[in-house]
Amino acid sequence: MQDKEKTYESSKELLSSLNFVVIDLETTGGNPETEKIIEIGMVRIENRKITEDRSFLVNPQKEIPDFVQKLTGIRKADVEHSPKIEEVIDEIVEFIGDSILVAHNTSFDIPFLNGVLKKLQRPTLDNKVICTNIMTKYMIPDIMSSNLQYMSQIFGIHHSQAHRAIEDARATGLLLLKYLDIFESKNIRKINQLYYPRNKFELDRAIIETPESLDKVYETLAQISNPCVLTVKGDNGVILTILPIKSPKDEVEDLKTYLGDFRWSQIHIRLCGPFIEGLFFMNANFVKIPETYRKKSIEYLKKKHKLPPAPRLMDEHDFVVTPHLISGQFIVYSFLNFSPYSQLIFKFPSHKKKLHQFLLGQVGRFETQQKGKKKAFIQNDIRDIFLSLFHDSLANEPQVYLPLRIADIKDEKKHYLEKIEKLSETEVDRYNFPTKHL
Numbered sequence: 302m303q304d305k306e307k308t309y310e311s312s313k314e315l316l317s318s319l320n321f322v323v324i325d326l327e328t329t330g331g332n333p334e335t336e337k338i339i340e341i342g343m344v345r346i347e348n349r350k351i352t353e354d355r356s357f358l359v360n361p362q363k364e365i366p367d368f369v370q371k372l373t374g375i376r377k378a379d380v381e382h383s384p385k386i387e388e389v390i391d392e393i394v395e396f397i398g399d400s401i402l403v404a405h406n407t408s409f410d411i412p413f414l415n416g417v418l419k420k421l422q423r424p425t426l427d428n429k430v431i432c433t434n435i436m437t438k439y440m441i442p443d444i445m446s447s448n449l450q451y452m453s454q455i456f457g458i459h460h461s462q463a464h465r466a467i468e469d470a471r472a473t474g475l476l477l478l479k480y481l482d483i484f485e486s487k488n489i490r491k492i493n494q495l496y497y498p499r500n501k502f503e504l505d506r507a508i509i510e511t512p513e514s515l516d517k518v519y520e521t522l523a524q525i526s527n528p529c530v531l532t533v534k535g536d537n538g539v540i541l542t543i544l545p546i547k548s549p550k551d552e553v554e555d556l557k558t559y560l561g562d563f564r565w566s567q568i569h570i571r572l573c574g575p576f577i578e579g580l581f582f583m584n585a586n587f588v589k590i591p592e593t594y595r596k597k598s599i600e601y602l603k604k605k606h607k608l609p610p611a612p613r614l615m616d617e618h619d620f621v622v623t624p625h626l627i628s629g630q631f632i633v634y635s636f637l638n639f640s641p642y643s644q645l646i647f648k649f650p651s652h653k654k655k656l657h658q659f660l661l662g663q664v665g666r667f668e669t670q671q672k673g674k675k676k677a678f679i680q681n682d683i684r685d686i687f688l689s690l691f692h693d694s695l696a697n698e699p700q701v702y703l704p705l706r707i708a709d710i711k712d713e714k715k716h717y718l719e720k721i722e723k724l725s726e727t728e729v730d731r732y733n734f735p736t737k738h739l
Contacts, residue, residue, distance in 0.1 A: 307492070312485045315492060321346040321431070322400040323477065325469040326410050327373050329361050333416035337361030338386055339375050341414075342466030343396055344474040346403075349481055351474055355396050356467035358383040373464045387421055394418075399428060405449045405473045407432035431496060433476050439498045440480065441505070441735055445630055445648045452476055455628045455735060483738070504738035505626060506571040515560055518568050521739065522556065525549040527626075527732050528576040530583065532569040533560065540589045541565065542598045545579030545690070552605070559601050572739060574626030574732050575701065576694045577634070580687055585641035587680045595682050602686050610685060611692035615639060615677050620660065620705040621695065622721055628730040631721070633659070637667035637707075640678035649725045653718060660710045667707075701728065 309315035323344040330336035338359045345353040358375070360383045370376050393414075404410040407430050415425040437447040453460035453472050456479050460472040480498075487502050489495065494502070501508065509517050522531075529549050533541045541563055546552050549570075560568075573579040590598065618636045625632045625646055633656065635643040645659045667673065679687050695702050703724050709717040730736075 308490050312487075312489045315490060316481050316485055317348050319492070319495075320398075320400040321403050321474075321477065322397045323403040323470045323474040324397070324410055324414070325404060325466045325473065326413055327369075327375060327464065327466050328413060329363060329365055329369055331409070333413040337363055338413070338417065339365060339369075339380055340373070340466040341393060342468070342470035343393070344467075344470045345396070345400070346474055346477065349478060351471070351478075354467060354471065355392075356470075357389050357393070359386050359389065360384065374462075375465075386417055390417065390421060390423065394423075394426075397426065397428065401431055402426065402428045403431045403433060403473060403477055405432070405434045405469070405476070407435075429496070431477070433473055433480070436480060436498055437476075440483070440502055441627065442503060443505075443625070443630075443646060444627055445646060445652070449473060449476070451629070455730075457736065504735045505573075506569060507739040509568045509570070511566050515557075515568075518560070518570070519553050519557060521570055522546075522549040522553050525570070525572070525739075527734075528573050528579055530569075530571045530573050530579040531556070532571070532586075533563055533565050534567040534569070535563070535565055538567075539591065540586065541594045542590065542601075543583045543586055544598060544601065545573070545576060545583050547576045547694075555601075555605060570739060572626055572732070572734060574734070575623045575632070577621075577623070577691055577702075578626070578632065580691055581634075581641050581644070584678075584680055584683065584687060587683055599683060599686060602690070606686070606690060606693070608686075608689040608693050611688045614688045614692045615675055618695075618704050619707050620663075620710070622703040622705065622724065623701055624724070624728045624731045626732050626734050628732070628734060628736075631725070635663045636675060636677075637663050638671065638676050640676075649721055656721075657710075657715065657718075660705075664707050664710055701731070
């Protein structure tokens with residue numbers, strides 16, 4: 302087994318040295334003490350390629366519940382002449398060998414398989430384990446659903462039969478290979494980073510440190526066509542500036558003039574989907590910037606954008622819905638209690654109920670606690686430029702922003718959901734994320 306602390310010469314060397322076996326189980330239920338395996342699929346990955354697969358239908362020697370039959374399509378007739386688990390367990394263990402075990406839900410598959418081994422009085426597996434589900438949540442922190450079908454959809458992975466073991470194992474293997482490509486591009490050098498890919502490998506951000514030059518920053522920005530947020534940090538992590546950027550590749554020359562004066566230790570570039578999300582990030586963190594640098598940031602934004610004031614913005618809207626960075630997700634912003642925290646990321650249509658409850662909660666709070674008065678928590682220093690930039694975004698991209706009024710939310714027929722459905726159909730993958738990422 303590879304040394305998890307060893308630093309490899311290159312990420313390619315590290316990743317090519319690893320062997321994986323991806324597994325997936327279909328069972329009669331979730332309790333390994335009482336339920337049985339009905340199907341197992343396994344895929345071997347060597348040198349970053351799928352080289353072999355194996356699958357077994359298994360006779361559970363008990364009834365398969367109706368919901369499992371509907372979920373998997375596996376019925377009694379499919380398994381009654383199949384081998385029992387004890388008849389194939391040696392082949393399964395031999396196939397796994399000392400490879401790193403991978404599953405999309407290791408907290409289910411691995412304990413279940415080990416439970417079978419324990420009942421058969423055989424040694425349990427002590428292989429290193431990687432869960433692509435957990436890996437997904439580290440690498441795409443804002444994702445609302447990380448199930449295998451959704452991940453296959455957004456990464457363009459062919460997944461023809463969900464909840465069939467070999468198909469799920471293949472899809473998980475292909476997802477792992479996607480992530481290995483990403484790890485190489487982000488220069489992973491230690492195997493331990495593969496098990497815990499946090500604070501460096503998120504797909505929506507790039508972190509450039511001073512050993513690298515500003516040229517790396519400009520090179521990264523020049524490749525981004527969607528909005529992002531640029532954060533400059535000095536010694537001891539002090540934030541020196543936060544800039545929401547509408548079109549990074551078009552702003553590189555201006556930023557060369559601006560950033561040249563900073564003594565920086567780190568520069569963070571973070572994709573943010575809609576430009577207004579970048580504005581909210583700036584508003585939430587602007588107070589952390591030393592006063593001298595605050596003025597510098599505001600001067601840059603005002604000079605760059607030269608927009609008229611928008612003092613009535615808060616009165617003109619109650620809510621705005623817009624596509625989120627992640628494909629299939631959306632954000633709703635509340636103007637009734639306007640703050641970095643009065644927003645909701647949701648999937649549509651699966652989160653319709655959650656969305657409606659959020660909107661009703663905002664309306665109820667506005668009418669009872671706030672007595673019909675809107676609140677806007679915007680840092681005083683940036684209030685004018687914030688409102689101007691926000692208004693400009695709504696005015697210039699009306700197809701991306703769906704405004705809603707309180708009356709829309711109170712309408713018992715919920716016609717506003719039809720508007721969101723139309724938005725979801727026309728803006729299904731606006732930012733091509735995470736397919737395109739940093």
